[in-house]
Amino acid sequence: LGGLLEFYEECSEHTSSSSDWDYSENSNYVSTNIFNTNNKAKKKLRALLNKLRKPKKKQTSKSEKTQLVKRILCRWWYVFKEWPPEDYNYSSKLAELGLSGPKEVPGYPGLFMDSKEVIYDLRPYETAPTYNNLVKLEKSQLVGLLCSALKAQLLE
Known part of the structure; x- marks a missing residue:
């Protein structure tokens, strides 16, 4: 979450109002303005969201x-x-x-x-x-x- 907060501060200038926010399937909030205006921010946000969305693998090495x-x-x-x-x-x-x-x-x-x-x-x-x-x-x-x-x- 620390990375997400840093990202939010970095990109806060690109969000104009609360109407720009979409709800994703995993209850993560994604600003459509960020995706449209800042390529670097877009890549960073996608990487963070992918980390949040990936299910943790169960350890199968246990006998x-x-x-x-x-x-x-x-x-x-x-x-x-x-x-x-x-x-x-x-x-x-x-x-x-x-x-x-x-x-x-x-x-x-x-x-x-x-x-x-x-x-x-x-x-x-x-x-x-x-x-x-x-x-x-x-x-x-x-x-x-x-x-x-x-x-x-x-x-x-």
Whole structure:
């Protein structure tokens, strides 16, 4: 849009009234006076309008596996157990860090805050429903997970 504004300022002397404006099919406004009076402006405007009108190409390089993972992540709570797990033992990780008295952050299981208000995230990321974990699975497993997720979502 910055280029369009610069163009407007450059060519504003060529537009005489609001009646000179036509509506194009993509809701872009084109002055007929500009097209009739200034060749340089005409080329510049057409280039800008072509940029606006060209539909962005979808990325087709994504693999089927990536698409499956993406669709599963949109509805992961239908397939996986609650994460982080309620029965996970955080005491070993707290001991590793040398923390003895941090309090769990209310509403965020697995997050702990010490007396200096430093937050420690001790959730088990090996079992998290993340892209990196799901992409490690076989394609057949991903298809099964997606089918289960869709069935559970439809039953809800």
